[in-house]
Every structure is written in structure tokens, then in C-alpha cells.
Amino acid sequence: MSVTQLPHRGTRRGAISEVTVARLPVYLRVLTGFAESGVATVSSETLAQAAGVGPAKLRKDLSHLGSYGTRGVGYDVDYLIYQISRALGLTQHYSVVIVGVGNLGHALAGYAGFGTRGFRVAALIDADRSRVGEVIAGVEVRHVDELESIVAEHEVSIGVIATPAGNAQEVCDRLVACGVTSVLNFAPVVLSVPEQVDVRKVDLSIELQILAFHEQRKSVVTEGAL
Amino acid sequence: MSVTQLPHRGTRRGAISEVTVARLPVYLRVLTGFAESGVATVSSETLAQAAGVGPAKLRKDLSHLGSYGTRGVGYDVDYLIYQISRALGLTQHYSVVIVGVGNLGHALAGYAGFGTRGFRVAALIDADRSRVGEVIAGVEVRHVDELESIVAEHEVSIGVIATPAGNAQEVCDRLVACGVTSVLNFAPVVLSVPEQVDVRKVDLSIELQILAFHEQRKSVVTEGAL
DNA sequence: ACCGCTTTGTGCACGTGTTCACAATCGCGT
DNA sequence: ACGCGATTGTGAACACGTGCACAAAGCGGT
Numbered sequence: 001m002s003v004t005q006l007p008h009r010g011t012r013r014g015a016i017s018e019v020t021v022a023r024l025p026v027y028l029r030v031l032t033g034f035a036e037s038g039v040a041t042v043s044s045e046t047l048a049q050a051a052g053v054g055p056a057k058l059r060k061d062l063s064h065l066g067s068y069g070t071r072g073v074g075y076d077v078d079y080l081i082y083q084i085s086r087a088l089g090l091t092q093h094y095s096v097v098i099v100g101v102g103n104l105g106h107a108l109a110g111y112a113g114f115g116t117r118g119f120r121v122a123a124l125i126d127a128d129r130s131r132v133g134e135v136i137a138g139v140e141v142r143h144v145d146e147l148e149s150i151v152a153e154h155e156v157s158i159g160v161i162a163t164p165a166g167n168a169q170e171v172c173d174r175l176v177a178c179g180v181t182s183v184l185n186f187a188p189v190v191l192s193v194p195e196q197v198d199v200r201k202v203d204l205s206i207e208l209q210i211l212a213f214h215e216q217r218k219s220v221v222t223e224g225a226l
Numbered sequence: 227m228s229v230t231q232l233p234h235r236g237t238r239r240g241a242i243s244e245v246t247v248a249r250l251p252v253y254l255r256v257l258t259g260f261a262e263s264g265v266a267t268v269s270s271e272t273l274a275q276a277a278g279v280g281p282a283k284l285r286k287d288l289s290h291l292g293s294y295g296t297r298g299v300g301y302d303v304d305y306l307i308y309q310i311s312r313a314l315g316l317t318q319h320y321s322v323v324i325v326g327v328g329n330l331g332h333a334l335a336g337y338a339g340f341g342t343r344g345f346r347v348a349a350l351i352d353a354d355r356s357r358v359g360e361v362i363a364g365v366e367v368r369h370v371d372e373l374e375s376i377v378a379e380h381e382v383s384i385g386v387i388a389t390p391a392g393n394a395q396e397v398c399d400r401l402v403a404c405g406v407t408s409v410l411n412f413a414p415v416v417l418s419v420p421e422q423v424d425v426r427k428v429d430l431s432i433e434l435q436i437l438a439f440h441e442q443r444k445s446v447v448t449e450g451a452l
Numbered sequence: 453a454c455c456g457c458t459t460t461g462t463g464c465a466c467g468t469g470t471t472c473a474c475a476a477t478c479g480c481g482t
Numbered sequence: 483a484c485g486c487g488a489t490t491g492t493g494a495a496c497a498c499g500t501g502c503a504c505a506a507a508g509c510g511g512t
Contacts (some may be wrong), residue, residue, distance in 0.1 A: 025435040047425025068399040103333035182437040216315025
């Protein structure tokens with residue numbers, strides 16, 4: 001999973017907490033699965049188990065969006081999907097640019113999650129001119145020199161950085177300079193951005209290291225049991 | 227960033243908390259950068275800024291591993307790198323298998339973070355026989371039928387799942403059945419695993435949706451300011 | 453040897469997130 | 483119309499993470 005890079009900007013009154021927001025997409029996915037299976041209503045018990053959380057936490061999370069369940073019955077699947085989508089802002093449409101068309105950028109471009117649910121990949125951007133013009137998953141690769149004009153033209157609000165670590169900050173600065181206010185960073189660096197920009201970081205190496213820690217803990221425990 | 231899928235298994239006495247463990251790899255990376263720049267000692271102030279956290283939090287995190295700083299001076303970069311590495315269990319070696327050689331599996335195989343720091347990719351595994359034998363980033367692709375024997379032979383403890391969503395749970399079950407105790411899941415599903423297995427999840431779509439939420443919040447605020 | 457400057461390590465207070473337990477509420481059968 | 487079983491929504495207790503503020507402790511200059 002990924003972690004926010006910046007400390008919480010003061011939580012507004014009545015706002016949904018950050019941890020809750022992070023869980024809503026999971027509920028949404030599970031609910032979509034139920035909907036496709038033809039399930040019409042779910043209890044917090046069932047939904048919570050499918051999402052891997054406790055029922056109480058689930059109900060409290062959902063209660064922050066409003067009272068969309070009916071007591072004694074549960075939640076209407078379709079209606080809850082709509083409400084969560086709305087709370088997450090998925091009823092609007094967002095244009096995304098992916099900068100860096102290496103292996104990772106390639107994978108991201110092909111990722112199904114991008115096309116659906118309100119996200120449209122406006123362009124793939126790379127510094128290597130030999131890749132420019134190539135079409136990946138229906139999207140054209142364009143040169144990084146055009147970054148500013150692409151962002152302006154498509155009203156891009158979300159930038160995905162999949163460049164090598166060395167270029168990430170520069171790319172980020174350029175994105176921010178032309179109005180991008182959310183950044184998803186795959187490069188292994190800590191980006192510095194102005195206050196109002198949100199950065200989320202996905203870092204392979206960090207995930208592995210966290211797993212390594214738990215592995216080690218397990219072996220120590222096992223030793224201790226001998 | 228990514229998130230643990232399961233609730234905290236009871237925190238052991240004297241253990242390092244989960245949030246701290248998640249930050250240690252960041253400190254480690256920043257420290258490595260300092261070391262390469264020839265910096266010998268850093269203060270909590272400097273290190274914290276580079277890592278994007280507050281100085282107090284940083285010191286408290288580090289204090290959980292022991293007293294490795296010297297007052298009035300700061301932390302010895304090399305020594306601290308060693309201590310964090312040891313705390314994370316990176317002084318040991320871990321064998322990893324990557325299951326699913328699509329775009330994402332390809333990207334992961336090529337990712338530099340895997341080769342270094344105690345992680346060795348034992349094999350790439352795919353269900354498509356036409357890919358078997360291919361060599362990616364110096365690692366051979368082998369068929370999923372051999373999964374169990376590969377895991378046993380290389381004493382694999384960490385499995386990376388980069389398969390389509392539909393196959394993820396099955397692959398996970400097989401990995402767990404032959405002794406893998408840590409799983410890094412890129413497939414957009416909630417895996418169910420036995421108690422002692424750690425699962426971490428990296429989910430593109432979830433990250434985007436979280437960013438979408440913040441984007442929406444910003445535009446609402448902007449509207450309100452008109 | 454001492455003093456003052458710097459920086460760590462940490463006790464304490466605060467805020468946030470989680471869990472429990474239960475009252476409020478709904479549908480349904482009679 | 484009414485009562486019963488089921489399930490939500492939530493107040494209150496609790497656990498955990500964060501940030502402040504300061505005492506403890508090292509270094510260097512005199």
C-alpha cells in the first residue's frame with residue numbers, strides 16, 4: 001500500500017478522515033463485486049468480512065457519508081456504490097498524465113483501473129524521442145517538451161510520475177507549475193511540493209523492506225520458541 | 227503508498243510500532259543519499275526535513291531502535307544506516323518470486339530495488355507457456371506448475387503477486403501452502419490468508435481514487451471561496 | 453576544569469482512530 | 483396493530499500516534 005507523504009493538512013469540520021477515505025475505495029471494489037454477482041443488499045457483517053475489516057469500523061466509516069443503510073436489513077448495494085462514488089468524487093472526470101514510459105509507465109498505461117471510473121489518460125510523456133508517437137493502450141506517447149501544453153489543453157489535474165529517481169523532482173515541479181494539484185509518485189524519492197498539492201507515494205522497495213521486517217520478526221519468534 | 231490489509235496482530239512488548247516500521251525505509255533511503263554525497267553526520271533536523279517528517283517524530287522513531295545518536299552532534303550516517311538495516315532485517319537475505327509476467331511483472335523484475343539490499347529474485351513465474359524460458363533482467367521465466375518446487379528449492383519467503391485479479395487468490399493459496407509467509411499483492415482483490423501470513427497491498431486504482439477525493443475537496447473549497 | 457552551545461532522548465498532554473455495547477429503527481409474520 | 487428478530491448508527495471507553503518542551507549529555511573554546 002502507499003502512504004501520504006505530507007502531514008495532515010488540518011482536518012476540516014465535518015470532513016471525512018484520511019484513514020476512512022483510504023478504505024472507501026476498498027469497500028467500493030467489494031461492492032462492485034457483489035453487484036456483478038447480482039447481490040442486492042449486504043449487511044455490514046458480510047461487507048466487512050469481504051473488505052477485511054471489522055463490522056464496527058465499516059459502519060462508522062459509512063456513517064461519515066450519511067445514513068444510507070436500513071436497520072434490520074443492511075445496505076442497498078447499488079445505492080451504496082453510488083454514494084461512495086460520489087463521496088470520493090468519482091462522479092466527476094479527471095484527466096491524468098503519466099510521465100515516464102519505462103516498464104512501469106507501460107504497465108500503468110495498460111492498467112484497467114485508469115480507463116474506468118472517471119479517470120482518462122490524456123497522454124503518456126517521455127523524454128526519449130524515439131518513443132514519441134508510439135501508441136500504448138490507445139494513448140499516444142508525446143515528448144516531455146510538450147508537457148505544459150498537454151496539461152493545459154486537457155485540463156489535467158493528476159500527474160503520475162514513473163520516471164527514474166533523478167528526474168522525478170524536476171518533472172514534479174513542472175507539473176505543479178502548470179497547475180497539477182495531485183501527484184502519484186512511483187519514483188523512490190521524497191518529493192517536495194507546495195502546501196496545496198497532494199502527493200501519494202508508491203514504493204516497491206519500501207513495501208519489500210516492511211515485509212522483510214515482519215519476516216525477521218517471525219524467525220526471531222520461532223527461534224525463541226525452540 | 228500501500229496499506230496493510232489485516233488489522234494489527236497484537237503488538238508485542240518492546241516491539242517497534244507499525245507506523246514507525248513504515249517510515250524506517252524512508253529514513254534509510256535518505257541516509258543512503260547522504261552517504262553517497264559524502265556526508266558523515268546528520269542532525270535530526272536535517273534528516274527529518276529530507277524525509278518529509280517532523281524532527282520529534284524522527285527522533286522518537288529512531289529511539290525505538292536504541293540510542294544511536296550523540297547529543298550536540300547528531301547521527302553518524304553510516305552507523306545509522308547499519309542500525310536501521312539491522313532493525314528491518316535487511317542484514318539477512320530473502321528470496322522472492324514474482325508471479326505474473328505481464329507489464330507489471332516485467333516492470334517489477336527490472337526494478338533495481340529488488341536486486342539490492344538483501345532481496346534476490348529467485349524466479350519469474352507465469353501461466354503462459356509461450357513466455358517460459360524467456361530471460362528478464364537476468365531471471366528466467368518458469369511455468370506456474372513448477373511454483374511449489376521453485377519455492378522449496380530457493381527457500382522463498384516472499385511472494386509477489388502481479389497476476390490478473392481472477393488468479394490472485396489461487397496463486398496466493400498455493401504460495402502460502404508451500405511455506406511463503408509474506409505476500410506483496412498488486413492484484414486488485416482482498417486476499418484472505420491464514421493468521422501468520424503478512425499481506426501488503428499496492429493498488430493503483432485505490433491511490434487514484436484517494437487523489438480524486440482530495441481533488442474534489444479542493445474544487446468544493448474553491449467554489450465556496452467565490 | 454569549566455562554561456556555553458548544540459542536539460538527542462523522552463515524559464506528558466493532546467488529538468485521532470478503533471472497538472465495544474446498546475438504543476433506535478426497520479421489515480415481517482401473525 | 484403489534485411484537486419479534488435483525489441490523490444500523492453512535493456514544494463512550496480505550497489504545498495508539500503525534501508534537502511540545504525540556505532535562506540530560508556531549509563537544510569545543512577559553
